[in-house]
Amino acid sequence: MVRVKSDGFAAYILLAFVTTAGLFYVNLGGAFLSAFVDGMGLSRADAGFITSANKYGAAFGALIAAFIVKRIQWRKSVYILFPILIIVDLISFFATDSSMLLGIRTFHGVVGGLSVGIGLSIIARTKSPERGFGTLLAVQYTFGSIGIFTVPKLVEIFGHGAAFGALITFTTITLLLLPFIPDYPRKEESVSLKSVTGESFKTELLIVPLMITMAAVFLFQASNMGVADYAFELGKESGYTMGELSNLLAVANILSVSGALLVIWMEAKFGRAKPIFFGVLIAALFTFLLHWSATIEIYFIANLVTGIMWAFCISYLLALGAAFDSHGQMAALSGFISKLGLASGSFIAALVIGNDNFASIINLATLSLVICALIALYPALLIDKAESYLKRRPANGSDDHSSTAA
Numbered sequence: 001m002v003r004v005k006s007d008g009f010a011a012y013i014l015l016a017f018v019t020t021a022g023l024f025y026v027n028l029g030g031a032f033l034s035a036f037v038d039g040m041g042l043s044r045a046d047a048g049f050i051t052s053a054n055k056y057g058a059a060f061g062a063l064i065a066a067f068i069v070k071r072i073q074w075r076k077s078v079y080i081l082f083p084i085l086i087i088v089d090l091i092s093f094f095a096t097d098s099s100m101l102l103g104i105r106t107f108h109g110v111v112g113g114l115s116v117g118i119g120l121s122i123i124a125r126t127k128s129p130e131r132g133f134g135t136l137l138a139v140q141y142t143f144g145s146i147g148i149f150t151v152p153k154l155v156e157i158f159g160h161g162a163a164f165g166a167l168i169t170f171t172t173i174t175l176l177l178l179p180f181i182p183d184y185p186r187k188e189e190s191v192s193l194k195s196v197t198g199e200s201f202k203t204e205l206l207i208v209p210l211m212i213t214m215a216a217v218f219l220f221q222a223s224n225m226g227v228a229d230y231a232f233e234l235g236k237e238s239g240y241t242m243g244e245l246s247n248l249l250a251v252a253n254i255l256s257v258s259g260a261l262l263v264i265w266m267e268a269k270f271g272r273a274k275p276i277f278f279g280v281l282i283a284a285l286f287t288f289l290l291h292w293s294a295t296i297e298i299y300f301i302a303n304l305v306t307g308i309m310w311a312f313c314i315s316y317l318l319a320l321g322a323a324f325d326s327h328g329q330m331a332a333l334s335g336f337i338s339k340l341g342l343a344s345g346s347f348i349a350a351l352v353i354g355n356d357n358f359a360s361i362i363n364l365a366t367l368s369l370v371i372c373a374l375i376a377l378y379p380a381l382l383i384d385k386a387e388s389y390l391k392r393r394p395a396n397g398s399d400d401h402s403s404t405a406a
């Protein structure tokens with residue numbers, strides 16, 4: 001079997017497919033949640049709890065991946081996991097009530113999260129993880145846009161099963177692409193941050209910036225997902241039809257690919273601290289503008305800019321987590337925290353929504369994004385400083401700057 005070049009753009013695209021398939025329902029955005037509201041007649045809260053359970057399952061699966069990615073053959077594992085995903089989505093067609101669907105989707109989340117965690121660990125082993133994560137978001141937004149445009153219309157015709165049909169189609173396509181992906185063996189250990197930041201720097205202190213990074217990933221994902229899950233419902237509350245919303249949000253979603261493309265172009269040329277800090281603050285500002293969703297121009301622009309910043313910032317945040325090790329374990333751990341954030345955003349929004357309480361969801365998301373921008377600065381600056389030192393280090397590996405402070 002002919003495989004693509006390991007550091008070529010085609011390889012990054014194929015890896016993006018692998019990393020997307022297990023969690024593609026997230027990329028369908030509010031269309032997936034609204035499929036349960038419109039197709040099954042569930043309440044907005046019940047539909048929110050189901051999508052949240054799907055994501056909590058994914059978080060658990062990604063956590064498992066963080067512990068096993070060093071020991072497994074990733075390709076064989078994915079060949080087992082993807083058919084299971086397809087079978088579970090087929091079973092979901094026949095769910096008759098919210099309780100049954102809750103259990104089925106939780107199990108789907110575990111299997112999907114495991115496959116996503118494996119995919120993230122492989123991207124972390126590539127030559128340019130920033131480029132890999134940027135490509136991942138570009139693929140997710142592109143196909144997510146297609147889903148957002150088509151799924152609501154298909155649900156009106158075929159019922160909620162159309163949403164699962166979209167998931168099955170994407171997983172099947174990805175399964176067929178697997179043979180063309182290179183192996184990506186584990187990297188040799190890279191220079192540790194201890195040697196970069198000075199011998200007096202205690203290795204255990206790396207836990208602090210790593211945990212702060214994970215907290216930033218959690219807050220960012222929870223904030224965005226809590227709002228995104230109810231994007232369709234917020235639009236309906238503002239008086240727009242499902243046809244109008246699917247068109248508007250599909251356009252906003254496809255244009256949001258520009259955020260991922262910007263990451264692919266920038267990679268780590270300007271470090272990570274500035275892109276993360278300013279990108280997350282911009283996301284906070286335009287999230288707050290959703291308070292004025294009754295004006296269709298503001299509703300569209302707010303969804304567009306938050307989408308661009310979501311693709312842009314999460315690429316850098318995931319790459320920041322991946323920078324803490326060379327095997328891809330921390331990338332998989334970032335995947336776990338990311339899924340936990342997505343699930344928690346859905347869960348909190350479902351708790352808050354009550355009698356259409358969209359304002360509280362927007363306010364909570366805005367505040368969380370501001371906190372995320374502030375706390376992410378420390379680990380991002382630390383990694384930027386370490387990588388800047390590595391670029392300046394003499395070729396013979398001597399360390400003339402061992403007293404550099406952390």
